Amino acid sequence: MVNLELVSFNVCPFVQRSVITLNHKGCEYGITFIDLANPPDWFLQISPLGKVPVLKVDDSEVLFESAVINEFVDDVTPGTLKPSDPLTLAKNRAWIEFGGTCLADLYMMADAKTENEMRQQMNVCKERLQHVENILTGAVFFNGDDFALVDAAYAPLLIRLDSICEKIDFLDWNHFPKLNRWKENLLALESVQKSVIEDFESHYTNKIRAQNGYLGSLL
Ligand SMILES: N[C@@H](CCC(=O)N[C@@H](CS)C(=O)NCC(=O)O)C(=O)O
Incomplete structure (x- = not known):
């Protein structure tokens, strides 16, 4: 190895x-x-x-x-987290990229200097999350029962969304039931739990505050 x-x-x-x-x-x-x-x-x-x-x-x-x-x-490790079907794999890669754009939305939300600007950015993010909600099937993971790289790519986003939603009025998980279930299934995994750094909440809050935006002033 x-x-x-x-x-x-x-x-x-x-x-x-x-x-x-x-x-x-x-x-x-x-x-x-x-x-x-x-x-x-x-x-x-x-x-x-x-x-x-x-x-x-x-x-x-x-x-x-x-x-x-x-x-x-x-x-380079035994087993695979990539779907064998080329079309599914290509779609997974596309949604991994999309997840990166959603992460950029969170950054922009924290960067917004006024409440209005922050709310606009939140709406952009929510619209993007609606696309994800729409393509999810309600299965345990993105492709079905098997955890894949696309699941690893979304767990950090879902963890950060959870953290923000606990502090401010952002999105109602009831409007994103498949995303919510996916989040819970991911958070139940040891590989995901162990990826969360010690004192994540305070480090993440400090990071948002350091951006000096409106969101940081609410935390
Ligand atoms: N597309 C890159 C994005 C990585 C990224 O944006 N990392 C941020 C930290 S979360 C960074 O290093 N930013 C430093 C900079 O932009 O100068 C990836 O998937 O690895």
Whole structure:
């Protein structure tokens, strides 16, 4: 087995996607936390976009982009978290990308400086979540009974939505029943539970506050 070292920022949802995948595949891996507000030189030298996650492989190679990292981890470990049907796989990849856009919505919500701006951004996010609700079948996971990379990609988003919804009036889970059930099924997994950093709530709240937006002023 290759030697794996994940470079992380504590509340990054994209890193968490990779942590879930590594956990789910039973990998041994190291994790190095950096401060993204003050990234070390060694990180900037190995991360072409200056973003986490980065996966160091055998201390000699570097991978970036969570979706790529996760496919690699899946490919080099026994079993597969990718559907065998090419069309299903392609659709999963497309929805993984879509989930990244929803994560960007959360960031923009926290960045909005006025209540009006924040509410507009919330509506954008809700419309996107409605697309996800519409394509879910109500099965345990995205594709059915089997956990897949697409599930790993959405768990961090659903965890953050849950956290925000507990604090402010954002979305009513009753209007997103399939998304809600999917969230509960994901949160029941050990691989997901173990991906949540200690004191996540306070770190996440501090991160939102640090954006100096209207949302942060409510927390
Ligand atoms: N598409 C990337 C997104 C990664 C990403 O945006 N990471 C954020 C932290 S959550 C980051 O490193 N931001 C630093 C920056 O943009 O300078 C992926 O899936 O890995």
